[in-house]
Amino acid sequence: MSLFATLSRSVALTVMLVIASPAALAQLEPTEEQRQAAVEIADSLRYGHYADVNFDEAWSEEAFDRYLEILDSQRAYLLDSDIAPYRHLETDLADTVLEGELDEAFALYDRLSERHTARLEWLLDRLDDDTTFNFDGDGRLELEREDADWAERQSDLDALWEKRLKNDALTLALTDQDNEQIVDNLRQRYEGQLSRLEQTEAEDVFGLIMAAVTGTIDPHTSYLSPRQGESFDIQMSLSLEGIGALLQSDGEYVKVSSLVAGGPAERAGVLEPADRIIAVGQEDGEMVNVIGMRLDNVVDLIRGPKGSQVRLDVVPAQAVDMTRSQTVTITRDTVDLEDQAAQSEVIDVERNGTTHRLGVIEIPTFYVDFDAWQAGEDDYRSTTRDVAKEIEHLKRQDVEGIVLDLRNNGGGALQEANSLIGLFIDRGPTVQVRDADGRINLYGDSDAGTLYDGPLGVLVNRLSASASEILAGAIQDYGRGIVMGSQTFGKGTVQTLSDLNHGEIKLTRAKFYRISGDSTQNRGVEPDIQFPSLLDPERIGESSLDHALEWDTVQDVQYRRYGEPERYLNALVSAHEQRADDNPNFRYLERQSALSRELREQTTSVSLNREQRERESQAQEAEQLSLENQRRRALGLEELEEWSDARDPTPLADNGSDNGNSEEDEEKRPVERAQVLEAGEILLDYAQLQSAQRFVKR
Incomplete structure (x- = not known):
């Protein structure tokens, strides 16, 4: 035997x-x-x-x-x-x-x-x-x-x-x-x-x-196999006949790192950064578990022909129990330039019986139609040209200030960030780029004059990266406006793609520096006025990545300051905090952010006893549901019975109109909308303080 x-x-x-x-x-x-x-x-x-x-x-x-x-x-x-x-x-x-x-x-x-x-x-x-x-x-x-x-x-x-x-x-x-x-x-x-x-x-x-x-060198340097090289960044980007999401590995899970502006996932409103995908299904086919699956294999499952549907079993970012997943359906599509175009709206702010009008320009990415530009066409599309049109449109409506909304803008064409800054300053440097040999190239706006010289605000969040950070940093350094929101991503490096005998290598070759000499790498841009964020910087952002290059400085360059926003910050912060304390959406954001951090720190293990597991999960969800319903009661909205109902899978309405301040949008993405409205309030405060200061000087 x-x-x-x-x-x-x-x-x-x-x-x-x-x-x-x-x-x-x-x-x-x-x-x-x-x-x-x-x-x-x-x-x-x-x-x-x-x-x-x-x-x-x-x-x-x-x-x-x-x-x-x-x-x-x-x-x-x-x-x-x-x-x-x-x-x-x-x-x-x-x-x-x-x-x-x-x-x-x-x-x-x-x-x-x-x-x-x-x-x-x-x-x-x-x-x-x-x-x-x-x-x-x-x-x-x-x-x-x-x-x-x-x-x-x-x-x-x-x-x-x-x-x-x-x-x-x-x-x-x-x-x-x-x-x-x-x-x-x-x-x-x-x-x-x-x-x-x-x-x-x-x-x-x-x-x-x-x-x-x-x-071991840095998180943005990588080898691309011949298969991966067929579509640059295929391991992360699904914008080509996919769902329009950037993915990354997170242990055994695949995590959503960001959404492509104007892509199917963003339009559907069913995915958020830090969500984890645990299964993928085709149309009505069986769901395939992807826990432990290689990232590129998950990408292959999600990619597909335009018009087809893919089903994803998703654990929401705020969930602390992996059993609390939900299945969402996204129709695959391609992303074209129009989907990523800048667009504006006017928001109304009531003060002492008077209605004040503020403009908001949403800039999803920094884009340019390279083919048309290189062909010498006069009417090629670009971020700068589209924003210029929106500025003229808003000026005709007598807005008292303009907010540039760069939230979730992951960057794009550097030349567009450079030229866009030029709409708000009268020529000058915009960014320094240092290469591997230590040589520094200075980029700037050489066109005389400004298109808009009124009160300016910039709204950012943890997913504002690269070119967005250059623009926000320059506006801050020039004293040209107020930067609001949360700390930006911190990607201040430049990569190039080179052929190998077998495959390709994406190599970090340079680093961005602000005109003040500070790097945008790792630390990003710190807003003048901080908003709480549900995006955990320990899970999303450059500083969360292994072997990210360090923050450092170079010599500053000469530039002209346009204002001194720092003189008004104490008053602006005080007024903002008072409004935030009275705003159910801001209170929710702050408390939910703190609770999520607390729950993540507590959840280092899970019980294998069913009753205990259910008790722990229910207790955690009860805390989250309580916060959500406190917000809803304060706003006069119907309360939820289950925490899982907090994420409404209904897509957002089209915001392309002048008046995007709709009850529908506020109810579906209340926290995001609250940030826009509060940015308008802060900018109005800033404009009025500046006006009062000029009156005193006279």
Whole structure:
């Protein structure tokens, strides 16, 4: 009788995990093209990157740790003994990459693949054991294990996976699935993961190794495989016949980092930044679980022909329990220039029986029709030209000030940010760009005169990035207006795309600096007047990314100040805080922001006891629902019975009219709308204070 025949099935499975090396899995090896590409990538990093990159032992240790993080971030598959034969890479990885000798790095992946395969087979065997899940007891599952030690024994990982399996089952049970449905769904999930694992190719492994190599330098430098290079940023951008969302990996989950202005997801109003996508379905097809799936594979599932529909199972950003997901449907579409065009509206502010009119120009992105511009056409579309038209339109309506709404504007054409600033200043520098050699190029507005010299405000949030930060920073440095909102993203670097013998490399080559000398990198732009934000800076923004380049300064340049907004800040902040205290939407925003942070800090583990899990989840949701209903009562709106109803999937109405201050918009996106209206209030305060100061001087 064989060894396995004398053991119980569960013990046999444990032994198999320890000693098995599935012959069915072919050992993956690097190709000659990949070896050469590794050498070219290393040379590009050493000689072309903005930072001073030194491929020494310290770098090797950091890159090796990052590779392990990519392979097994939750310390759930590999044992310490699995890693031991490859520990020499902690000091040798630099030479390995420089010489294109990737065999050992590939071998470590093969070991991970063996462990991963065996674990999935272990899970499937457990499901075949006539499993009946019991959700009693007092066990808890730790959610974040990035800092856990590597397990010494297989039994330690078995205990972890017993809890993981139970948690997977409990998550489904809380959606009212019976035991048979739970087993069927989990079997489908694990079989799908096993199938995808078996389809791994050498290019996939090479991409993981290069992600570790480039990711130690900065988060925006990356290797693009030939497949990925067919559509720039295909791993994150779905705007081409997709849903118009930027995605990123977040542990085992895929997270929405931002929405493409004018894209299908933004128009549908069913996705928000920091939402996590846990399953994807086509039209009426079955939902495919994507937890643990590679980002580009998730992208492939979501992309599709224009006019088709995709269904996403989404855990909202504010949810603290992964069981509280909801399915949304988005019709795929393309994004054209018109969808991203600047548009204006007039808002009315009542003061002492008098109606004051303020203009708001929403600028979703910095765009230019490059083809028409290069062809020499006179009427090509661009952000600056469209904003200029909106300014003229607002001036004809005698507005007392203009707010530039740059919220969620992730940047775009630098030339447009530069020329747009020129609409509000009479020539002068706008931004400094420092390259890898330390040379600084100064960009500015050379056109005499201004199109608008009245009171100006700029509204930003955590998703205002790159060119948006240049504009907001310049307006602030010139003293040209008031910047309001929350701290911006902090992306102050410039990337270029270069061909390799195999694939491409996106390389950080330069850094932005304000005319004051401050970098926009990492810290972003700090508003003059802060609004609370639901976007957690520890989860969204440059400072949340590993190995983000640091903030620093260069020499400032000479420029003329147009005003001194700082003289009025105390009065402006005082008036704003008084209004915010009386505004249910602002009170909600501040309290919800604090509560979300508190709940995230508390939720480091989840109970595996069904009743306890439900109690904890209900208590957390009760707090969130209470805040939402406090806001609704204060506004005279109907209260909600469930927290999950707080996100209304109904798309926003078209805001292209002059009067976007509609009750419909305020009810559907009340917090966003409250920020616009309060920005108008602040700008009116500023205009009146300036006017009073000029009167005194006379």
